[in-house]
Amino acid sequence: METAIQAESLVKTYPKGVTALDGLSFAVAPGSVFALLGPNGAGKSTAVKILTTLTTPDAGHATVAGIDVLAQPDAVRRTIGVVAQGSGVDIQATGRENLRLQGQIHGIRGRALEERAQELLERFGLADAADRVARGYSGGMQRRLDIAMALVHDPAVLFLDEPTTGLDPEVRADMWSEIGVLARERGKTVLLTTHYLEEADQLAERVAIVDRGQVVAEGTPDALKRELRGDAIHVDLERESNGRVTSALAALDAVRDVTVEGRVLRARADDGGRAVPLVLQALEAGGVAVSSVRVARPSLDDVYLKYTGRTFDAAEAESDHS
Amino acid sequence: MTLIRHTLYMTLRHLRELWRQPWFVAVTLVQPVIWLLLFGALFKRVIEIPGFHSHSYIAFLAPGVVVMTAMFNAAWSGMALIDDLNRGVTARFLVSPVRREALIAGRILKEGVVVLIQSLIIVALALIDGASFPGGVGGVAVLFAVSALLGSTFGALSNGFALIMRQEEALIGATQFILLPLTFLSSTFLAANLIPRWMQHVADFNPVNWAVVAGRTATSASPDWGLAASRAGFLAVLLMVCLAFATNAFRSYQRSV
Numbered sequence: 001m002e003t004a005i006q007a008e009s010l011v012k013t014y015p016k017g018v019t020a021l022d023g024l025s026f027a028v029a030p031g032s033v034f035a036l037l038g039p040n041g042a043g044k045s046t047a048v049k050i051l052t053t054l055t056t057p058d059a060g061h062a063t064v065a066g067i068d069v070l071a072q073p074d075a076v077r078r079t080i081g082v083v084a085q086g087s088g089v090d091i092q093a094t095g096r097e098n099l100r101l102q103g104q105i106h107g108i109r110g111r112a113l114e115e116r117a118q119e120l121l122e123r124f125g126l127a128d129a130a131d132r133v134a135r136g137y138s139g140g141m142q143r144r145l146d147i148a149m150a151l152v153h154d155p156a157v158l159f160l161d162e163p164t165t166g167l168d169p170e171v172r173a174d175m176w177s178e179i180g181v182l183a184r185e186r187g188k189t190v191l192l193t194t195h196y197l198e199e200a201d202q203l204a205e206r207v208a209i210v211d212r213g214q215v216v217a218e219g220t221p222d223a224l225k226r227e228l229r230g231d232a233i234h235v236d237l238e239r240e241s242n243g244r245v246t247s248a249l250a251a252l253d254a255v256r257d258v259t260v261e262g263r264v265l266r267a268r269a270d271d272g273g274r275a276v277p278l279v280l281q282a283l284e285a286g287g288v289a290v291s292s293v294r295v296a297r298p299s300l301d302d303v304y305l306k307y308t309g310r311t312f313d314a315a316e317a318e319s320d321h322s
Numbered sequence: 323m324t325l326i327r328h329t330l331y332m333t334l335r336h337l338r339e340l341w342r343q344p345w346f347v348a349v350t351l352v353q354p355v356i357w358l359l360l361f362g363a364l365f366k367r368v369i370e371i372p373g374f375h376s377h378s379y380i381a382f383l384a385p386g387v388v389v390m391t392a393m394f395n396a397a398w399s400g401m402a403l404i405d406d407l408n409r410g411v412t413a414r415f416l417v418s419p420v421r422r423e424a425l426i427a428g429r430i431l432k433e434g435v436v437v438l439i440q441s442l443i444i445v446a447l448a449l450i451d452g453a454s455f456p457g458g459v460g461g462v463a464v465l466f467a468v469s470a471l472l473g474s475t476f477g478a479l480s481n482g483f484a485l486i487m488r489q490e491e492a493l494i495g496a497t498q499f500i501l502l503p504l505t506f507l508s509s510t511f512l513a514a515n516l517i518p519r520w521m522q523h524v525a526d527f528n529p530v531n532w533a534v535v536a537g538r539t540a541t542s543a544s545p546d547w548g549l550a551a552s553r554a555g556f557l558a559v560l561l562m563v564c565l566a567f568a569t570n571a572f573r574s575y576q577r578s579v
Contacts, residue, residue, distance in 0.1 A: 077417055088410040088411055097335075105328065
């Protein structure tokens with residue numbers, strides 16, 4: 001098996017003409033953690049639904065663990081573990097009963113099943129709550145149970161669709177370390193979707209940036225950031241003054257890729273420290289008032305901006321309005 | 323084999339769910355008793371109408387209430403499925419190797435267990451009230467079998483529509499719309515020869531009436547086994563169609579997600 005997950009030119013259009021996927025392609029190496037990063041509505045969840053056989057694409061081809069998801073969905077289902085965006089916990093059953101049922105569906109029975117359930121309950125800190133009905137679990141506990149349920153049959157490929165959305169920052173940090181452990185364990189392949197840049201940066205060995213149903217860039221987080229030579233300069237302006245900023249900086253050689261979004265000016269420079277005074281001078285000369293300036297190493301946010309032409313926040317806001 | 327096992331797992335899951343709601347269990351068990359006693363008292367004197375060939379209205383009514391209870395219970399089966407859809411529980415099952423048929427059959431079998439207990443209560447109560455079922459245990463078994471067929475049919479339909487509508491309000495509306503008319507367009511409460519002629523014709527095509535007719539003749543002094551068998555046959559065919567519909571409805575759901 002060369003790739004654990006392969007998606008080729010996936011297309012999916014929903015009724016009312018909403019195009020969720022527009023030729024999405026990517027490949028994941030076995031035993032690695034791969035992140036699909038993009039704002040809400042970019043098509044990440046649709047990609048996961050197709051790869052996990054929940055739905056089918058209008059066009060394109062996909063394999064998981066070398067098995068064709070369209071031709072042999074049942075064989076794929078035996079190989080994968082899925083943590084969907086919403087919870088899939090039966091809240092009327094206890095944690096143990098939830099785990100048992102998942103195990104039974106995968107053909108685990110008797111003592112092996114009881115031992116596996118107990119092992120997972122302990123590992124995910126649910127041993128004390130194991131025989132309580134899941135309705136009373138906190139959000140973090142339900143999420144941990146969700147992940148435990150996806151692991152009952154020790155799947156070779158694990159799908160985590162927005163695993164930390166809606167969790168407290170503290171719980172999220174716990175979840176990150178748990179996912180990190182999973183990935184290192186026995187060569188499991190993990191496909192993660194997220195709209196948190198830090199999450200992809202922290203957890204994934206490779207990241208594909210998804211925008212409007214297509215992969216616009218792919219690589220290791222470091223390589224993606226390295227492609228953006230030099231430093232990122234962020235200037236907060238006193239007020240919006242779009243036209244003036246561009247004309248003020250037009251003649252300046254020290255910076256490039258200048259973009260303005262609201263009251264934030266972003267630019268790139270080979271040497272941020274040397275460029276900042278020049279930028280401030282030019283802005284002052286152009287009559288643009290500045291409230292603060294930062295120089296930073298490029299982040300995935302900058303990568304996103306470069307490939308999609310808008311910042312991550314702007315894309316998120318756009319998808320919220322649509 | 324896998325199908326049977328998966329169906330068993332799902333049935334147990336739903337029964338456990340029910341068991342954890344004692345109030346719901348209590349209401350479920352009392353409901354048919356109320357039907358039987360209420361309608362029994364209300365229509366007590368209809369047996370005096372010339373042409374109503376029955377010595378006890380409770381004995382006449384009991385098979386009808388057994389059938390009605392089976393239908394009324396099973397027809398709401400899809401509501402719990404919508405809850406599962408909304409909570410992502412169904413999606414989780416659909417990405418697992420569980421058999422789709424088991425997801426429907428488990429729900430129907432759970433309703434079957436509930437309805438069987440309700441039916442036993444109804445028959446016992448009718449016996450206590452002085453009714454007799456000359457058809458004996460065999461006759462009562464046939465009555466239970468046809469009401470199980472009818473209940474399963476409505477259970478399958480309800481789950482199929484739940485997957486297509488995916489909205490509780492829509493499913494409630496549709497269910498309310500059909501339940502009572504189907505009950506009254508049958509000989510559940512009144513002997514067939516006393517209901518208006520046009521209603522008799524409609525009733526001939528009404529699955530509820532098939533079950534009532536088959537159950538009533540099977541429990542009577544001189545059962546018409548040919549009649550019972552033909553109505554049971556109609557019900558079995560209808561059930562197969564509805565099960566196929568419900569299982570296929572998963573595809574409609576999966577296209578939409």
